[in-house]
Amino acid sequence: MRGVAQVVLQPRLSTGALVLAALWAAGREVGLFATLGTLLSTAAAYALGVDRRSVALGLQGYSGCLTGIALVGSLGDHPATYLLTAVGCVLCTVLTAALTTLLAPCGLPVLTAPFCLVTGVLLAAVPAPVPAPDPASATGLTAADLWHAFFANVAQVFLVDNWYVGLAVLVALACAGARAVLAAALGSAVGTAAAWALGAPAGQVAAGLHGYNAVLVGIALGAVLPARTPWNAGYALFGAALSTVLATTLTALLAPLGGRTLTWPFVLTTWALLAAVPHLPRLRAATA
Structure with a gap:
């Protein structure tokens, strides 16, 4: 378990x-x-x-x-x-x-x-799936797209796109504490907003394909890893947005090679931002 x-x-x-x-x-x-x-x-x-x-x-x-x-x-x-x-x-x-x-x-x-x-x-020898063309532009996101994306981002952490799985994961995180579920929720919201700002197709945003790394970064930086200071929340949200940008970049780079983005944006973003913490005094003030 x-x-x-x-x-x-x-x-x-x-x-x-x-x-x-x-x-x-x-x-x-x-x-x-x-x-x-x-x-x-x-x-x-x-x-x-x-x-x-x-x-x-x-x-x-x-x-x-x-x-x-x-x-x-x-x-x-x-x-x-x-x-x-x-x-x-x-x-x-x-x-x-x-x-x-x-x-x-x-x-x-x-x-x-x-x-x-x-x-x-x-899976290197297995061609990466090509998303079906989405006629809806990023500006065409509907209210249904937004709530579906919010939950699907969380579900895609486990590589599934069922919105109810995302809801169940949030409930499960609530069992671990308010800080964890809040960090995941804010990460999902930021991931959706960043994907929209980058012009990602509405269908892909709604399916959670652009926001799941932001959920993980939100949890890692906002609820688990760094010392808890007033600056943590902002740092975690910045990381969530950065991971969404990195996910878009890696997807574009790996797709022609048949590669998968997976959770590399989460890993690389978290490593980079954690490595910076020792030189950012406001983020380590609570360690004393």
Whole structure:
């Protein structure tokens, strides 16, 4: 349960249980591979002797969870998908250990980088889906588009576009505390606004394809990682907007190569902004 919850940077059992239930509600394949991915990567960490506290907190399961969902979403429920999921989950565990060692001197967390690396490699030969042409311009966003985008941004963190999954994830985050759910909600709102400002097609904005990284950045910077100061909220919202811009750029760069953006904008934005914190006194004033 905690492995699922750690996708949104929370260690609570109740959060993971609610999210996993929502994923099963979104479809049998999604729920099954989210469960398998989390179990396999956690089991691999246990078998390889990873620190038991890290395993117990779910820090070894979340990349496997996302990898399983991504693979079944691209390859379907096929025997080869099960094999690739197993291989990918073991690789996620090994890469988590490697990145923990490499990033430790910089004081940076691993985040979802193992998922991005493993899934990117495994799906490199699979052509990236090309979004259908959307006749609606960014200025054509309706009220329905806006509320759907708000919830879909959160759902797309788990690679699904069901708005009710986003609602369930927000409820699950509320179990972890008001700060976490507020950070996610503000990140979603900023991601939608930034995508609109960049001229993204209304259909893609409504489906949450441009705002999910902003949700994760909002949670990471606004509720979890830096010291809590009055400046944190603004820093988190700035990061959410920046991740949306980076997502648009990476999508344009990777699409011709068949690559996936995944959660790279979240990872890169969070790493960059966290690395800057030691030289930004107002953001570390509360550490004393």
